[in-house]
Amino acid sequence: MTNTSPSPLIRLRGRSIMALVLAPEPPLAAWLEALDTQIARSPNFFDSRPVVVDLGTLPRQQTGVGEFLGLLEQRGIRVIGTEGAHPSWEGVETWGRPLPGTNRPPRQIEPRPIELPSGPAAAPPPAPGPATAGAAPPESAPVEPATLVIDHPVRSGQSIVFERGDVTILGAVASGAEVIAGGSIHIYGALRGRAVAGLAGNPRARVFCRRLQAELVAIDGVYLMADDMPANLIGKAAQAWLDGEQMKITPLD
Secondary structure, eight states, X not given: OOOOOOOOOOOOOOXXXXXXXXXXXXXXXXXXXXXXXXXXXXXXXXXXOEEEEEOTTSOTTOOOHHHHHHHHHHTTXXXXXXXXXXXXXXXXXXXXXXXXXXXXXXXXXXXXOOOOOSSSOOOOOOOOOOOOTTOOOOOOOOOXXXXXXXXXXXXXXXXXXXXXXXXXXXSOBOTTOEEEESSOEEEEEEEOSEEEEOTTTOTTOOEEEEEEOOSEEEETXXXXXXXXXXXXXXXXXXXEEEETTEEEEEEOO
């Protein structure tokens, strides 16, 4: 008797995963010492976080890259993939196939000047005629919001991620929580956790908070840990912004 039961249906679903990117620089021994210092300041920073290691800054003659990735795992860093690995490096394949798009440098986002037409000015579009009775108005494409507003405190262990724009928190951000935004971050309460602004390469992003007690503040890849923040601003209203490659934290009052 022929089995006519239908074949099982396999469903494929897409899902975005936010991963940290570590970009080690030579000499690797000195870079590991700096990493150990950061881990000592914030022991839980890498807990349960997927990490991609960008190896593109290392020279081709670099040795021991596979062993270096093992040292990261010994420090509790969960490596899910690599970028920029040279084919001659042995042991890198243990950490998975290189992620796609690894041979391209990061895209710099710069404002483009408006190009004015060199020829005669174009005629203005004709004015719309009278509406036809019963005709439906033209449909406009839905506009995605550029700001995410959270109307409650962010508890420890929670992660708020909004890559398209600013994030506003109408409350506090607890220790062990994090807020990640493509634009600026506004916190109308105490910032005790981590705030990461300018995620998509926006050096103009800022972090504002009513009371600064943060574990980490980062803007466009530049960060400050709690021990590096101005002692006279701890517990006060403050804003963080970038001056070139240096982060500045100044009072709001």
